[in-house]
Amino acid sequence: MVELLHFIEHIIFTFSLGFYLILNLQWYNYRLKRVILHHHNPYLHILFFLFPLFAYYALREYIFILLIPYITLLYLWQKKLDKKLVLTARVKRFFIALLFFTLFLDMLCLAKFECKVFSTILPLAFALIVSNFIEKFLFMMYKNEAKKRLDEIEPTIVAITASYGKTSIKNFLRQILSKKYKTYSTPRSVNTIGGILKDINETLPKDTQIYIVEAGARERGDIYEIASFLNHHYAIIGKIGPQHIEYFKTIENIIATKLELLASKRLKKAFVYYEIPIKNKENFIKFGQNIKNLKADLSGICFDLEVEGENHHIQAPILGGFNAVNVAAAVLAAKELGMEIDDIVEAVKELKPVEHRLQKIEAGGKIIIDDSFNGNLEGMIGSYELVKSYEGRKVLVTPGIVESTKEANEKLAKKIDEVFDLVLITGKINREVLNSNIKRAKKIVVDDKSKLQNILAEQTKSGDLILFSNDTPAYL
Numbered sequence: 001m002v003e004l005l006h007f008i009e010h011i012i013f014t015f016s017l018g019f020y021l022i023l024n025l026q027w028y029n030y031r032l033k034r035v036i037l038h039h040h041n042p043y044l045h046i047l048f049f050l051f052p053l054f055a056y057y058a059l060r061e062y063i064f065i066l067l068i069p070y071i072t073l074l075y076l077w078q079k080k081l082d083k084k085l086v087l088t089a090r091v092k093r094f095f096i097a098l099l100f101f102t103l104f105l106d107m108l109c110l111a112k113f114e115c116k117v118f119s120t121i122l123p124l125a126f127a128l129i130v131s132n133f134i135e136k137f138l139f140m141m142y143k144n145e146a147k148k149r150l151d152e153i154e155p156t157i158v159a160i161t162a163s164y165g166k167t168s169i170k171n172f173l174r175q176i177l178s179k180k181y182k183t184y185s186t187p188r189s190v191n192t193i194g195g196i197l198k199d200i201n202e203t204l205p206k207d208t209q210i211y212i213v214e215a216g217a218r219e220r221g222d223i224y225e226i227a228s229f230l231n232h233h234y235a236i237i238g239k240i241g242p243q244h245i246e247y248f249k250t251i252e253n254i255i256a257t258k259l260e261l262l263a264s265k266r267l268k269k270a271f272v273y274y275e276i277p278i279k280n281k282e283n284f285i286k287f288g289q290n291i292k293n294l295k296a297d298l299s300g301i302c303f304d305l306e307v308e309g310e311n312h313h314i315q316a317p318i319l320g321g322f323n324a325v326n327v328a329a330a331v332l333a334a335k336e337l338g339m340e341i342d343d344i345v346e347a348v349k350e351l352k353p354v355e356h357r358l359q360k361i362e363a364g365g366k367i368i369i370d371d372s373f374n375g376n377l378e379g380m381i382g383s384y385e386l387v388k389s390y391e392g393r394k395v396l397v398t399p400g401i402v403e404s405t406k407e408a409n410e411k412l413a414k415k416i417d418e419v420f421d422l423v424l425i426t427g428k429i430n431r432e433v434l435n436s437n438i439k440r441a442k443k444i445v446v447d448d449k450s451k452l453q454n455i456l457a458e459q460t461k462s463g464d465l466i467l468f469s470n471d472t473p474a475y476l
Contacts, residue, residue, distance in 0.1 A: 009064065097131050143229065160173075162273070164241065169236055172330035182210070213232065227261050237276060365462030381412065384396075393463065395424070396467050399427030422443075424456070
């Protein structure tokens with residue numbers, strides 16, 4: 001009876017560790033190396049994995065002393081998360097494999113084999129190995145299906161990458177091209193090879209004439225894999241900066257990774273931001289340097305754009321002067337794809353903002369600007385310049401810049417202090433650097449993001465402008 005009780009307790013404990021493990025893997029795109037070496041809060045590993053594991057073997061005969069507090073703590077922690085575990089097919093397959101190996105090894109334990117640490121570590125390790133093997137097999141199947149579907153539809157493919165702004169370029173280009181062609185783009189911020197394959201297999205319409213694909217990366221080779229699969233006809237490479245520098249280590253590695261987008265065998269033309277160091281080629285068109293007389297305010301942007309030697313006045317109801325570069329890239333690409341420049345200029349006048357990127361909302365007498373998907377230094381400072389001239393009180397909600405340098409956050413903090421009256425600092429990752437560099441503005445540290453709405457209701461009033469600048473999951 002005692003052995004059976006230990007058997008049940010062990011299954012529950014192993015599944016609890018498995019829950020924590022797969023949740024972290026899902027957060028970090030199922031890259032174990034990133035979970036171990038690049039986790040934004042590694043102390044969680046000690047609290048929810050290493051300490052319980054060691055305590056389990058220290059209290060082997062009295063496991064119930066550990067099990068109930070551990071499961072309670074794990075439950076309360078995950079309940080507060082805004083990025084909870086999604087029970088995808090991959091997650092379900094992991095738990096099925098974990099159950100099988102846990103039962104198998106526990107049977108060996110009941111048969112008096114020596115188990116100890118291995119009875120918990122091995123099921124987790126085996127479940128990961130088998131799960132990864134199954135996912136690789138399924139990935140190849142999905143890849144073949146997606147390739148076949150692309151060959152059947154035969155769309156003109158435009159691939160886009162950048163350190164920041166790629167989602168905006170994608171959405172602006174789709175809106176412009178939709179005036180003439182059946183155009184489809186990858187949804188939201190889908191930009192990994194797995195997400196792209198899923199999008200092609202499940203969503204890409206059969207009548208698509210132009211397919212616009214966003215390509216992202218966390219390590220060298222990620223974009224090359226996408227480019228080799230798509231063999232796109234056109235490429236757009238926007239601004240490159242130190243975003244995700246912790247993974248790439250140097251800006252040179254980031255540039256080299258973004259330039260992998262040029263690896264397509266069917267590449268006709270590439271539109272490349274003019275500051276990117278790259279050899280000039282006949283089919284490379286530089287953009288960004290052809291923008292003049294830029295004006296930006298809370299009604300939108302306007303500028304003059306030189307296209308093939310002629311100046312065209314561009315107006316767009318899009319917030320943020322930095323978006324001029326993104327609009328310019330979309331204009332040049334649309335012209336290359338067969339649209340008349342006059343039609344493009346008219347289409348730009350009707351552009352709709354990308355959700356959560358300088359999206360203006362008015363509610364309760366307050367102006368709310370949602371820029372929560374903007375996470376780079378240039379874009380965030382650009383949004384602060386945009387609201388600087390607002391006459392009422394200015395309130396900022398931000399975690400700072402995630403996956404960037406301390407120096408970048410120091411620069412950001414100084415700009416915040418220059419513009420805002422009240423700053424709500426969310427997330428733990430940049431709390432210290434923001435706190436120490438914001439001197440003038442009133443600061444409120446938000447420890448629990450679930451209380452943010454109540455804090456804003458108490459601290460703001462009609463006539464205030466509230467800017468949500470970048471966002472992070474609660475675990476950061």
